[in-house]
Amino acid sequence: MPTEICVDCPVREHALCSSLNDEGVIAFTGLCQRRCVTAGETVMWAGDESRICANLVSGVLKMVAATADGREQIVGLFYPADFVGEPYAEEHAFTVTALTNAELCTVQRRPFEHFLEEHARMENLLLQRTLRALKEARGRMLSLARLSAGEKVAGLLIDMAARAERCVRRPGLDHPVTFDLPMTRGHMADVLGMTIETVSRQLTKLKGAGVLALSGNRTVTIKDAHALRAWAAAR
Amino acid sequence: MPTEICVDCPVREHALCSSLNDEGVIAFTGLCQRRCVTAGETVMWAGDESRICANLVSGVLKMVAATADGREQIVGLFYPADFVGEPYAEEHAFTVTALTNAELCTVQRRPFEHFLEEHARMENLLLQRTLRALKEARGRMLSLARLSAGEKVAGLLIDMAARAERCVRRPGLDHPVTFDLPMTRGHMADVLGMTIETVSRQLTKLKGAGVLALSGNRTVTIKDAHALRAWAAAR
DNA sequence: CTGTTGCCTTGATCTGAAACAAGGACCCGG
DNA sequence: CCGGGTCCTTGTTTCAGATCAAGGCAACAG
Structure with missing residues (x-):
């Protein structure tokens, strides 16, 4: 035992x-x-x-x-x-x-x-x-080495959302999902090989495109998972 | 047996x-x-x-x-x-x-x-x-993610030289060493996450600085291993 | 309430490497 | 010897993202 x-x-x-x-x-x-x-x-x-x-x-x-x-x-x-x-x-x-x-x-x-x-x-x-x-x-x-700043940020958001989801809900990343980022902008930049400013700008861009909503520094709502995936694959 | x-x-x-x-x-x-x-x-x-x-x-x-x-x-x-x-x-x-x-x-x-x-x-x-x-x-x-083009190329040259050396000579990367690159510029670019042109320019720069000699497309002589290491660490 | 601190956003500018373009060297097959 | 590959170099232009700079905002201590 x-x-x-x-x-x-x-x-x-x-x-x-x-x-x-x-x-x-x-x-x-x-x-x-x-x-x-x-x-x-x-x-x-x-x-x-x-x-x-x-x-x-x-x-x-x-x-x-x-x-x-x-x-x-x-x-x-x-x-x-x-x-x-x-x-x-x-x-x-x-x-x-x-x-x-x-x-x-x-x-x-x-x-x-x-x-x-x-x-x-x-x-x-x-x-x-x-x-x-x-x-x-x-x-x-x-x-x-090969993704653009936009692709990197979108990809990381998808990863983090999936990981957060797995903890609270069954998988399936569709329709509004809200979760807390497990890290600061600085850490995101360190993971993605970019600077804090660029991460911030990309998030703002995603928000402006209606893909995300941001409230406070950590809380994110994915409003359009399909668009986010498209962003990750192509931008 | x-x-x-x-x-x-x-x-x-x-x-x-x-x-x-x-x-x-x-x-x-x-x-x-x-x-x-x-x-x-x-x-x-x-x-x-x-x-x-x-x-x-x-x-x-x-x-x-x-x-x-x-x-x-x-x-x-x-x-x-x-x-x-x-x-x-x-x-x-x-x-x-x-x-x-x-x-x-x-x-x-x-x-x-x-x-x-x-x-x-x-x-x-x-x-x-x-x-x-x-x-x-x-x-x-x-x-x-974090090295400049010059650092990447110098680092790769050091790696390849070490690997080539191990085959023909005892280790110790000092004083002129000549070896053949095991790959094309294109492959170097693919390994380093850059373009062919940038690889080529960096090699030309290294040659101009007297660190390397290039003869033909594949043969490289490291004339100043110390300088090459410095280049890899800082440029 | 106020100053401090940490984190984030936004704007302006700069720059390194990509993209585009042209041409040279070498090799091979005919 | 010529024509067409492949691979490499070099020049010019462009641009994404870094860097520099200035605030904003929330939390917290005094």
Whole structure:
């Protein structure tokens, strides 16, 4: 039977742990440690020794790549149940920072690698997730390199809406949908490889075209999902 | 003892197969089939069912992502010993095409997935390689989104020189090094998210600055590796 | 109530790279 | 030797998005 730390875990069915039987969960729990971080706190620093990995329990994290002179690019976002960290790497290549308050279930990297050896189903699930993350990263390379500002913003809105929807409603992105952006304009710019000003202008343009309504800085209503998709594909 | 197909395999020590003992190699060989492709031939089509995976034996392949209206971005290059394909995916997300004549050692996807289950060391090696590919893809996201044309070209030259060097000489990228570019200007542009013209102009600029010498379309001499690195980091 | 701070919008200007256009070098087949 | 590819370079023009600059607005502390 799973130990106490896990019984009320909100991501028990979705995180890597879902690959384990009760016995496995008990063994894994012995290696894990819960950790809470506050918004803005950095969990892993690029260049530091890769000592821990983690399953994200709640909150949102960003992974940031940076040039020597300080230009930054968000190269990954992590949501609850996602796996974070770089097993088999000696040091972290990127910095991981909390966008919101967050809760992590951390494991030491070495013991985790060893644990994988003995739990093939978890290793396999990690492989499948890594392959999916790789596919997603490649898709984003296309987007960063070849889409216009308008396409990028529209695409990101669709992604975020889908993710927000999945939490509250069944899928199907049609007819007015209202949700809160999980990030600031600045973070959107960092994800899309643009500047804050350009993101803001594109949102204003979308509003002017009657595709969106904006209220406050964070709340968005998609008034015309069809038009938004067209915008994402062609503008 | 490995079967005939493998005894003279040039990547036997570097491909996924290196994780197998002789027994494993024999079993794996039973699933494999050699296939030769000519430059320009497409090996996997985006949208097609994912039916095969492969180890690249010789040659170079590109993986291309494309928008609906035809804009393209190379999201990965494959060199000998690299693993190509999308296990656990129902269909290919990207198109893979040979840049040069190439030789592949192909496996049916399903039997391969099944084989992995029974050969944990190969699965683990694939996991490690996938993690490394993911890290590389993320690094390229930074480059695509935030570097200038000059930085991108200089960086790619350094990468290609390092890869060429590794084949002929010991590492150490100092003092004049001459090598052949493994791709056209057009491919460089597709990798870097730019146009042919801009690539060409940057090379001309590098030549003018005395950092490079160009002879013919493909042959490059790095005359000042230090300056080239500076160019990659700052221009 | 007021000053501060963080986040967002909007306007004006600038600029790097794309787009467009023309021509050169090389290769190959006939 | 010629004609037609393919690939590369170079010049000119154009434009999307960056940069610079100025406020607006809400939340919050004092």
